[in-house]
Amino acid sequence: MEADKWASFSEETSDSEGYGEDPDDDDHCCAYASTDIPKLQFRKDISRSRWLDPLGMAEVVERKGGLWTTTGIVRNGKIYCFIEEILYLAEIGALRLLSKDDTPLSLEHVYNKVGEGKSGCSLEYYEAYKHLKSLGYIVRRHGIPWSVRRSKVNCFVNQDTPEPAQSGDEESRNSVLISEMINNMQIGGLRLAFDVYPPNSRFRKSAPGDPCFVLCLASEYPPSKEEIEDLERHSHGIPLKFCLVEHGRLNFFSFNKVELPILP
Amino acid sequence: MGSRWKGKGAEVKALADPISEIISQLQSSLISSNSKGLLSGTGVLLKADAELTDLLNRACFGRPRVTSEKNEQWFQLSTEEAFYLQYSLNCIKIVDHDDTELNSDELWKHMISRRENFPILFKAFSHLRSKNWVVRSGSQYGVDFVAYRHHPALVHSQYAVLVLSAQDGNANGRLKVWSDFHCTLRLCGSVAKTLLILNIEEQQSCATSPSCLDNYVVEERTITRWSPEQVKINSYLILY
Numbered sequence: 427m428e429a430d431k432w433a434s435f436s437e438e439t440s441d442s443e444g445y446g447e448d449p450d451d452d453d454h455c456c457a458y459a460s461t462d463i464p465k466l467q468f469r470k471d472i473s474r475s476r477w478l479d480p481l482g483m484a485e486v487v488e489r490k491g492g493l494w495t496t497t498g499i500v501r502n503g504k505i506y507c508f509i510e511e512i513l514y515l516a517e518i519g520a521l522r523l524l525s526k527d528d529t530p531l532s533l534e535h536v537y538n539k540v541g542e543g544k545s546g547c548s549l550e551y552y553e554a555y556k557h558l559k560s561l562g563y564i565v566r567r568h569g570i571p572w573s574v575r576r577s578k579v580n581c582f583v584n585q586d587t588p589e590p591a592q593s594g595d596e597e598s599r600n601s602v603l604i605s606e607m608i609n610n611m612q613i614g615g616l617r618l619a620f621d622v623y624p625p626n627s628r629f630r631k632s633a634p635g636d637p638c639f640v641l642c643l644a645s646e647y648p649p650s651k652e653e654i655e656d657l658e659r660h661s662h663g664i665p666l667k668f669c670l671v672e673h674g675r676l677n678f679f680s681f682n683k684v685e686l687p688i689l690p
Numbered sequence: 691m692g693s694r695w696k697g698k699g700a701e702v703k704a705l706a707d708p709i710s711e712i713i714s715q716l717q718s719s720l721i722s723s724n725s726k727g728l729l730s731g732t733g734v735l736l737k738a739d740a741e742l743t744d745l746l747n748r749a750c751f752g753r754p755r756v757t758s759e760k761n762e763q764w765f766q767l768s769t770e771e772a773f774y775l776q777y778s779l780n781c782i783k784i785v786d787h788d789d790t791e792l793n794s795d796e797l798w799k800h801m802i803s804r805r806e807n808f809p810i811l812f813k814a815f816s817h818l819r820s821k822n823w824v825v826r827s828g829s830q831y832g833v834d835f836v837a838y839r840h841h842p843a844l845v846h847s848q849y850a851v852l853v854l855s856a857q858d859g860n861a862n863g864r865l866k867v868w869s870d871f872h873c874t875l876r877l878c879g880s881v882a883k884t885l886l887i888l889n890i891e892e893q894q895s896c897a898t899s900p901s902c903l904d905n906y907v908v909e910e911r912t913i914t915r916w917s918p919e920q921v922k923i924n925s926y927l928i929l930y
Contacts, residue, residue: 561918648865651856651889651909667916670868677872678916684886686849686910689822689839690708 469519475507476524477531482545484512484523493520496564496629500573508567509545510555512536517556550671551619551643557676558641562625568618568640572631616653618660619643619669637664644670644679654681691884693839694846704840709749709822713779716745720781727772727784729792732804734772734784736765750824750841751775768827769801769808770815777900778816798900807855807862809903810890814853817888817908825851831881832874834862849886849912850878857892875915887911 457463471491475484486498486505497515498505507515513536515521523531540547546567547555558565566572621637623629640661642649649657649668657666670677695701719742727734735755738746743763746752752765767775775782777794784792792800801808811834818825824838828850836847852864852874865871865887878885893905 558918563918644868648868648871651854654911670871672868678918679871679875680912680914680916681887682912682914684910684912686818686821686823686837686886690705690710 466518472519473515473521474524475512475521476528477526478506479526481506482539483508487524491520495631499566499570500631509536509539509547510552513540513547513552514556514559553671553674553676554641554643554669555620558620558622564623564626564629564634565620565641568621572634616642616645616649616657618657618666621664622667639665639667641678642666642668644668649681691848691882693848694882696844696846700844704844707748707840709824709840712745712749713822716742716749716751717779717781719745720775720779725782727767727776727782729772729784729786729797729800732769732801734767734769736767736782738763738765748841750826750838769805770812770825773797773801773812773900774816774819778820795899798896799898802897807853809896809900810853810855810892810906812900813890813903813906813908814851814888816903818851831883832877833885836883837886847883850874850881850883851886851888853888853890855890855892871913875913879915885913887913 473490474488475486477484483506497511498507512523516533516536525531555565618640620641622639622641623637642657668679727736746765751771752767755764755766776784784797815825818837825835828835831850833850834853835851837849837851838847839845889909891907894902896902
């Protein structure tokens with residue numbers, strides 16, 4: 427199954443930074459016959475989640491397999507996932523999304539939700555997420571804590587919204603989640619999209635450590651000096667990378683401030 | 691990408707012969723020989739005796755002109771090189787075809803009239819040269835400059851340098867669209883250079899005198915492509 431996953435991505439991996447060799451990356455990326463399109467293996471362990479429309483997120487109602495150690499945010503003992511997480515798991519067949527009244531929703535429904543753009547996730551945004559996830563990176567929306575202990579819940583609520591009760595009722599959970607979404611709004615035309623952690627089989631949401639970089643989704647034009655500086659101020663010392671998604675092809679760039687040494 | 695020295699012993703040789711030392715010898719030699727550069731278009735021609743020829747070669751300033759003349763050697767300096775020797779190191783005079791000397795303000799205006807973005811290019815050049823990097827034209831690689839740790843005979847250039855400036859609406863027009871990014875990085879990768887951006891922040895207009903150069907701020911940034919597939923994963927494992 428892992429091999430399959432690699433195969434389906436090999437088309438995008440070929441742009442080596444190395445010099446000298448120049449792999450002809452575009453020759454093998456298109457299927458001629460429809461049978462050439464790789465398919466992922468069918469899974470036995472299928473988790474289930476229920477869509478919560480006002481949040482634009484889903485609550486996991488049945489967890490199966492180990493994938494939940496690195497997917498979804500934990501609030502009051504429950505796991506919620508964002509649309510990109512739902513779509514990723516739905517595409518690989520590890521998650522079934524249910525509507526409010528527990529009818530299963532098709533992949534088409536999930537694509538539509540991404541298309542609506544109401545859940546803070548565009549297709550480009552999803553492409554970046556999927557690419558890194560497929561390679562084993564641990565990815566979460568920028569600035570949203572993996573887990574919040576019950577006693578700390580209040581800290582994450584926007585100052586302007588009324589304080590939720592400690593009881594953890596539906597209402598308060600919703601306001602917590604919604605205020606987190608607001609914190610994740612974009613800066614200028616650009617947006618700090620994801621916190622990315624290196625592949626780590628011992629990853630724990632309760633002690634995630636610092637991400638290795640914050641991924642910013644590039645816009646139509648390369649970022650200006652001012653935009654880069656602005657984003658750097660908001661990433662709290664974590665290195666930034668930009669992801670450019672063009673025609674389903676991903677490119678990652680670093681713009682690192684350096685200081686050339688004074689030579690002897 | 692680190693330094694790529696040319697063969698065994700090159701690094702040791704470079705360490706024993708620091709560029710800063712060569713430049714200061716060049717400076718005193720030019721002063722004592724009362725050197726005059728002849729302004730010709732955007733270039734400057736400089737006559738050199740044997741000692742000066744050796745120093746110009748070792749400091750990597752100008753290009754020796756190949757002539758049949760046995761007793762004298764001429765060097766052709768770029769605009770940045772000539773202005774650096776005249777204005778920054780204060781060790782040559784520049785004259786025009788009438789043998790009239792041009793002071794640095796006059797030369798400055800002349801250079802700008804020939805090339806509008808001379809101020810930021812010169813700032814970038816002098817910024818790197820004053821840190822003892824060897825700076826040559828980058829036109830072979832489609833950039834403004836290339837920067838070497840030492841003489842090009844000993845080391846490959848490490849940086850491909852593009853000079854950008856916010857004020858002039860990004861005067862040289864580079865890296866405004868993603869396709870130019872791809873193009874530039876692809877090329878830099880294939881010639882094993884790191885793309886270095888020098889962002890020049892002009893504090894005031896420099897049209898009449900180079901004195902405002904001191905107030906220019908230079909920010910150095912490298913742009914690199916990152917390949918998520920190439921990360922060294924201790925236990926490559928997709929959990930699900």
